[in-house]
Structures are given as structure tokens and as C-alpha cells.
Amino acid sequence: KVTEEDENGDSITYYRYSTDPERAFFALSFSQVGMGLGDYRRVNQLSNGTVFEFVPRINGRPQGDYSILTQLPTPDSRRMITAGTRIKLGEKESVYSEVALSSRDQNLFSNLDDEDNQGLAWKAGIKSEDREFSQFKGYKFKAQTEVEFNSSQFNFIDRFRYIEFDRDWGVNPEDLEIPASERFFWTQIGLEKDARNGFNYRVFLRNRAEQLDGSQHTANWNLELGRFLVKQEFFSLNSNKDTIQTDWKRYLGQLSYRSKILVPGYQYSVDRNAAELIERDSVISTAMNFREHLLFLRSNDTLSYAFSADAAWRTDRLPFSGRLQDNTEAFTSNFSFRKNWTNHQLQSTFTYRRLAFLQRDLPEELTVLGKVDYSGSLMKNLIRNEISYAIGNGRELQREFVFLPAPNGDGTHTWRDDNGDGIQQLNEFYLAINPEEKLYIKIFVPTDTYIQAYSTLLNYRLQAKFPDDWKESGGVKQFLQKFSNTSSLSVEKKVTSDDFLTRIDPFLGGVDRDQILSLRQILRTSFFFNRSSASYGFDLSLFDSQLKQLLSGGFEDQIQKDWKWNSRYQLNSVTTFRLLTGMGKRISASDFLENRNYTISQRMIGPELAWQPSPFVRATGTYSFSAKENLENEVFEEKASIHQVSFETRYAKAIKTTLTGNLRLIQINYNGEPNSPVGYEMLQALTNGTNITWTLNWLQKIGEGLQLNVVYEGR
Incomplete structure (x- = not known):
């Protein structure tokens, strides 16, 4: 613990890492709070933990991203009451209004600032639907206009707008933490015939006090021309938020042809989002910025089977030096198939993705995901099989390890100060041979860094028996008919290997120990003789279970194997x-x-x-x-x-x-x-x-x- 003076002469207190037992009295926990919100930063990973250092403030502003302070949640209260009315002006038109009062107390233990807990909101609108015009035969006209106001202290209990609402306005969750009154106005018109023919257009205005002022335009157009189907979606946003101007354009166009068997098609989609500093005319961020070409081929939904295949070429952009530039190129292909026969069912999905980095010197990423499910019976239900096989990629928390002191003789490692600096480095710990040297234990700890993990899942179930009519045949057939079998195998493996065959193989043969994260393998099989008879019978069963997992201290294995014989006779x-x-x-x-x-x-x-x-x-x-x-x-x-x-x-x-x-x-x-x-x-x-x-x-x-x-x- 150190106390010093800053440039203004004020005393400041902070903590510094020390290996001196005479000075190291505090064990601190650090929380990542975001850049510019903390006074510490992570600098090193030593044998017994992570080292953080204090960063002096500049002009009173923190310069780090970690803090020793932990914010405790307080009990709060949220209440809301609403009232609304709707009046029909005629057969097709109606007007409506709604008013809401809310109350939110962020800390029930405190009476401070309770005067701003209440808020008010209201909205009103007019709606017209199902009106027909002779100029648009078969189409129905609909229109709606609405105005809404929310006071700065109004708070909803649950989200009632769609989840991407604020994102579509270029608003971050941090922006909503500052209370502000909001005004909304939107109007829309549409013509609809059915799900494949229709047109809708909407304009939306939003003002959030001095924080946001913007407008949205949304249009959808679907048209069926014989066997051709055209689908188009358009979205536009232009908004100003403080010193940032957001421009967002989205377009999706799709053309498909419906034949009796196949439905080929092409889809083009583009998403251009850019947040620019008005003063510098430079792009500082983008929520989404890509262009994609997609070719697809799928079966008609009237067939007894279903399949789909597609291939997509996509380019994503990110801002570099104030300008948007191509960042990655990806090729993605998907395939799915589903078919039901009399005694068999098959369903499969497959995804292949290749990602190339254009701005960074990184290797190309290859991702393969797939799943196959099969169930069926052979030889008139004498043999029934159920198989499920899946592979996939996932992100796992990367684990680091540290060495901590242990009571004499209870550890596993020893420390040798190879460089003589008195500081314990990770490469200075060794597996202890002599009992008196077992002074440290090796502990695995999670980090905030993710690594790629590859999982494989296999489930198999088998039921087998001989024909029932052999019971009346006599001889060997009658004897064999008394036998039956039920077996199941379940394997779930997760590794970090870069080898493709190792990733998709559900078993552990030849896998490096350091590349294993977990394994769960269970085999059950039972052979029955005269199972349905109450007079006599027996069964022989095998249970083989293996569990291997990486825990905080290393690997742990649990293996169980049992053979059991059960015979019965009715006296x-x-x-x-x-x-x-x-x-x-x-x-x-x-x-x-x-x-x-x-x-x-x-x-x-x-x-x-x-x-x-x-x-x-x-x-x-x-x-x-x-x-x-x-x-x-x-x-x-x-x-x-x-x-x-x-x-x-x-x-x-x-x-x-x-x-x-x-x-x-x-x-x-x-x-x-x-x-x-x-x-x-x-x-x-x-x-x-x-x-x-x-x-x-x-x-x-x-x-x-x-x-x-x-x-x-x-x-």
C-alpha cells in the first residue's frame, strides 16, 4: 500500500505488487470495468497469479481498465400502471390512445433523489385496415399513424419493443443510461394480397432530447409472377448523436423459381453501417458492414423429402485509419436433407466455412459443423438402430496455471530459482522427486481469453431379436428365438487439436493429452435369454463408463467397468x-x-x-x-x-x-x-x-x- 501526492498536491493511495513477506499484507481482487474507468492495468502473468500495476491519472481521469472496487447490487422497485381506449370511427378506421405512469426506486435503502422516481408516457394513433380499392383488385389497403412521448424518468418494466430497436437507431446501451425524454412519430401504408404479394412502406422519426435525432425508412415488396417469386427489403437510417453521425443502408433482394421439384434462386444482400465523427469526417465504428452473394437450391415443399443447399460469398468491412476497408472474406456452404421411408428416417445438416483475413497476418480459419440423425429397422423390425452423430466448434475460456505454496509434503512441484532473481517464473517449477521438495501445487485458473474447442458427439442404440414365429418352429430356431440384445453407446469429446481427423473422431485414440478438454464415454449392453418367460431366464450385461475432465487442478479420470450375470428360476x-x-x-x-x-x-x-x-x-x-x-x-x-x-x-x-x-x-x-x-x-x-x-x-x-x-x- 503506497501513499503519494499527485500534481495538484493531493494525496493518493494505491497498491503495488510485492514478493517481500514483510510488505505484502493485502490480497486484492480486480474487476475489469472498461478502459478509462479504472486505475489499474494488467501487466504480467506470474506463477502465483496475475500482476496489476497502478496507472496515474491524467487531468483527474483514470487511465486503466481494472479496478479494486466492486459494485454491490441494491434492492430496487419497479411499478407501472397503464390505461388505454380505442374508438371505431367506422367499419375500417379506428383511433386509439394509451397513457402510462411508472415508478422506479433504484435503492430501497435510501431516500436520496426519490423525487425523480416517477415518469409519464402516452401515445395516440389512427388506424385503417382491410379497405379495398378498385384500382388494386385483390389487394387490401392498410395504414397507420402514431405519435408517442416518454418523459425522461419513465421506465418500462419489461422490453416491449423488438430486441434490435435501439441498435437500428445506432444507440448503444450506455447511451440509454442517461435519462432523457423521447418523442416518436411514425406512419406507414401497405397493400397486401397474400404472403407472396404485398407492399409496405414506413417512415419513423425519433428524438431523444439532445442525444439523438434521426429518421428511418423501411420498405418491403413481394411479388409473384407465374413461377417466379421476387422479394425485396430496404432499410435506411440517418441520425445525429452528439458529435456522431450514423448512416445505415440495408438491402435484401431475392429471386427464386418454383418448379414442381426444385426451387433455385439467387439472393443479394448488402449492409452498410458507418458512424462518423462530424468534425473529422472519419469513420470510427460500424455495427455491420458487409456484402453477400448467395446461390441456393432447395426442394419444393410438396415433395415427400426435403433438402436445401446454398453457397455464399461474403466480404466484411471494418474502419481502418478513419476509412472503411475490406477486413475478411468468407465462403460458407450449407446443406440439409430430410427423408422418411417406411422403416427408416434420415436427417442431416452440414456447414462448411472458410474465413480469410485481409488486413491482419492471420492464418485462414476453417470451420466444419454437421449432424446426422438416423433411425430405422431391418429384417421386419428384428434389428432397430438409432444413430446421432454431431461435430461442432465452440469457444472455451483459455486456462492458465499458477503454482501456490502447499504444506510440506502435500505438494507436487518444486521451485528452482534458475536465474537467481528471487522471482518465481512459470518455467522454474518442476515435478518434485524428493518428498521434502513437494512444496507447491499446480492450479489451473480461467482467463478472459477464449480459445477454439472442437466437440464430437456420438449416440448409438441397438435392439436385436430373432423372429417371433421361430417360437413355434422347434429345434435350433426355437432355442435362438429366446435370445435378444439391447446396447447403447454415448461418446462426448471436446479437444483443442488442429488436426481435422482428430476433431471429427469421437474416440481418443492418438490424441495428445494436452489437447483434451473433456471426454464422457458410456457403453451399455445386455444379452437376454428367455426374457419374456416367467419360468426361467438369464441376462448378461456390461457397463463401461469413462469420464475425463480438466478441472482447476489438472486432469481427473473416473473409469467404471462392470460385468453382471443375473439368472432366475421359478420354483x-x-x-x-x-x-x-x-x-x-x-x-x-x-x-x-x-x-x-x-x-x-x-x-x-x-x-x-x-x-x-x-x-x-x-x-x-x-x-x-x-x-x-x-x-x-x-x-x-x-x-x-x-x-x-x-x-x-x-x-x-x-x-x-x-x-x-x-x-x-x-x-x-x-x-x-x-x-x-x-x-x-x-x-x-x-x-x-x-x-x-x-x-x-x-x-x-x-x-x-x-x-x-x-x-x-x-x-
Whole structure:
């Protein structure tokens, strides 16, 4: 903390970065507030965080874009009341008016400046619609004129104008923060026959006190000539805002030909927006400035299938040295297809974009987006497939890493002052080998910089069975008919690789570890034998899950793989015997938490006996044995054996009352550390030794749409 004097002799206080433990007492948080609104700027990224420095003010004005001040939101209040009337002058014409009063208190904790909380607004207009003229046969005439006034303190509760309203006037959100009264006047006329034939024209005037004075002209013209369709849209804005003059011209023209099968067409669009300083006659900004040629070909909407393809060439402009110049050139192509057959459905979209930079020495950007969805059945619904595959680009927050001190022995890295300057640089930290050197941990932190991330998504589902009529065939066919399978695969991958094949491949083979952001992969498959029979049957299932993600401290992996065998046999009409066996692994790997690195191998077996004397009562007794071992422990054989006996009874009468009770006795023998992540997994969140758990559940229907559910659990 430093106190000095400025050029006027006034004392100023600011904070300066220091590595001296005798002087570094403050831990500050900085917020980006915009250039010219803060007193600090970002200068460096060191091992333990970002360094900011104080920038002296010039003529009392801040010169930085970061501040240590944090603005707290205050409780506020907004209210509005409106009243309106409409009077019909005849069959086609009417007049209307509306008045509104608003009240806004920005801080309910304070009474300061409450005298300007109220505002007034009103509008009035005349409207004519559905009037016909003999000169325009088949067309209907419509017209409307409206005038509106909003006082400087009037505030709407919700937006009621379209979202681009202020942008179309060249007004920024910051301009609206200054209260000002507004006057609007607009009038429009139109002739409409149907959706493909019509003309509309509107002129709009807006005055916002001394901040804005401008006019808009909007025109739309649609015309159908045989199989040709012409569509045109025009927009013009001319406004003055303080010392800035905004000129905006937009035009879209489209010509298409509707044949019985194809609809080819051409579209030309241009958008010229420029904000100029009146005194210098130079362009300082543009909201949008481009020219585009588009060729398209799509199917007629009367066909049983639908497709569309287009190719666009676009040039965007930006101001350089006060003049608008071509900045980028882009080629974009889109394709989509949709078709339904008797047993198959296919839908796809594809986008290809190539972007070249004309004013900056940057490499050409290539973007590919696509999605394919297919569902269908083969061999008379014996095999059903559902596939969804998608690729895409996205922007992710770029992550930086810092090294922070850790208690002795709990870190992962060590610092060597290679250049002898006493300052910790990122390239001076190494993975520690000796335990006494593990003094620092590596932490990943987000920044305000975005990087390109490429995602791939694959979902697949399969259902397969043998023909039902094989049930009566006898022999091998009758035996095979008892088998069926249900499988699903889900993969979601996100990488930063520049290799195109790596981006579109949903799997991780050959991908550099540093280019992986996240991976989620789940495989489920179940083979059933005699699934529909109540007498006997079995099923074999596999569950394979892999989750890999980049967290604040590094990578973390969670892998689960389970094989399960479930067989059942009906001893008599009221008793069923089951045998459940299984084996699997639980793998956890962490870059920053060593105690979360383990590989648990487990096996289990358990018989079950169910007795159901009536449709309302069912009792089940189960015994299971599980054996677990941590294969990562090289010091000793870390094992756990679990014996579990459970009894469950259930009473269910139609949909009115359901009572369920469960009692479990679990005996666990574990030779490891219970208070650890691997101990939590081995003990299944229980304790070493004898455990007893019980559950009671009562579900009661009280009335239509109303149920009572009471659950009691104990351990």
C-alpha cells in the first residue's frame, strides 16, 4: 500500500505488487470495468497469479481498465400502471390512445433523489385496415399513424419493443443510461394480397432530447409472377448523436423459381453501417458492414423429402485509419436433407466455412459443423438402430496455471530459482522427486481469453431379436428365438487439436493429452435369454463408463467397468430363485490429489429368494458376498470383504397404498485407511465392522392428483 501526492498536491493511495513477506499484507481482487474507468492495468502473468500495476491519472481521469472496487447490487422497485381506449370511427378506421405512469426506486435503502422516481408516457394513433380499392383488385389497403412521448424518468418494466430497436437507431446501451425524454412519430401504408404479394412502406422519426435525432425508412415488396417469386427489403437510417453521425443502408433482394421439384434462386444482400465523427469526417465504428452473394437450391415443399443447399460469398468491412476497408472474406456452404421411408428416417445438416483475413497476418480459419440423425429397422423390425452423430466448434475460456505454496509434503512441484532473481517464473517449477521438495501445487485458473474447442458427439442404440414365429418352429430356431440384445453407446469429446481427423473422431485414440478438454464415454449392453418367460431366464450385461475432465487442478479420470450375470428360476407358482454374480473395476486417477489414484477390482455373488403368495404381498430374502482389492497399493494387499444379508417385504394394493420395508445386515472386513477416498469406495460409505440399515416407505393416494409419501431411513 503506497501513499503519494499527485500534481495538484493531493494525496493518493494505491497498491503495488510485492514478493517481500514483510510488505505484502493485502490480497486484492480486480474487476475489469472498461478502459478509462479504472486505475489499474494488467501487466504480467506470474506463477502465483496475475500482476496489476497502478496507472496515474491524467487531468483527474483514470487511465486503466481494472479496478479494486466492486459494485454491490441494491434492492430496487419497479411499478407501472397503464390505461388505454380505442374508438371505431367506422367499419375500417379506428383511433386509439394509451397513457402510462411508472415508478422506479433504484435503492430501497435510501431516500436520496426519490423525487425523480416517477415518469409519464402516452401515445395516440389512427388506424385503417382491410379497405379495398378498385384500382388494386385483390389487394387490401392498410395504414397507420402514431405519435408517442416518454418523459425522461419513465421506465418500462419489461422490453416491449423488438430486441434490435435501439441498435437500428445506432444507440448503444450506455447511451440509454442517461435519462432523457423521447418523442416518436411514425406512419406507414401497405397493400397486401397474400404472403407472396404485398407492399409496405414506413417512415419513423425519433428524438431523444439532445442525444439523438434521426429518421428511418423501411420498405418491403413481394411479388409473384407465374413461377417466379421476387422479394425485396430496404432499410435506411440517418441520425445525429452528439458529435456522431450514423448512416445505415440495408438491402435484401431475392429471386427464386418454383418448379414442381426444385426451387433455385439467387439472393443479394448488402449492409452498410458507418458512424462518423462530424468534425473529422472519419469513420470510427460500424455495427455491420458487409456484402453477400448467395446461390441456393432447395426442394419444393410438396415433395415427400426435403433438402436445401446454398453457397455464399461474403466480404466484411471494418474502419481502418478513419476509412472503411475490406477486413475478411468468407465462403460458407450449407446443406440439409430430410427423408422418411417406411422403416427408416434420415436427417442431416452440414456447414462448411472458410474465413480469410485481409488486413491482419492471420492464418485462414476453417470451420466444419454437421449432424446426422438416423433411425430405422431391418429384417421386419428384428434389428432397430438409432444413430446421432454431431461435430461442432465452440469457444472455451483459455486456462492458465499458477503454482501456490502447499504444506510440506502435500505438494507436487518444486521451485528452482534458475536465474537467481528471487522471482518465481512459470518455467522454474518442476515435478518434485524428493518428498521434502513437494512444496507447491499446480492450479489451473480461467482467463478472459477464449480459445477454439472442437466437440464430437456420438449416440448409438441397438435392439436385436430373432423372429417371433421361430417360437413355434422347434429345434435350433426355437432355442435362438429366446435370445435378444439391447446396447447403447454415448461418446462426448471436446479437444483443442488442429488436426481435422482428430476433431471429427469421437474416440481418443492418438490424441495428445494436452489437447483434451473433456471426454464422457458410456457403453451399455445386455444379452437376454428367455426374457419374456416367467419360468426361467438369464441376462448378461456390461457397463463401461469413462469420464475425463480438466478441472482447476489438472486432469481427473473416473473409469467404471462392470460385468453382471443375473439368472432366475421359478420354483413354484409363488417362489422364485435368483442368482446374481458380477465382477468389475473402479479406476480413479488425478493429477493433483494423490490419494484419489486407485484401481479397485471387485467380485460379487449372491442368491435371492422371493415369495409372492398374492398380487399384493411380496417378500424377498437376499445374501451377497463381495471381495474388493486396491491394485494400486504397492505397500500391502489392501482388501475388503463384504457379507450382506437383507430382507424386504412389500405390500401394494392397486394404486392406492404401497408399503415397503427393508432391513440389511452388512459385515465388512477392511484392512486399509477408512478416512480416504479409496476407503470410502471400498466401504461403500459404511464403516468397518458390523452395519445395520433399515428403510420404511409408505406411499398413499389421497385423491386425484394428490399422493402422500413418507420415507424413514436409519443406520
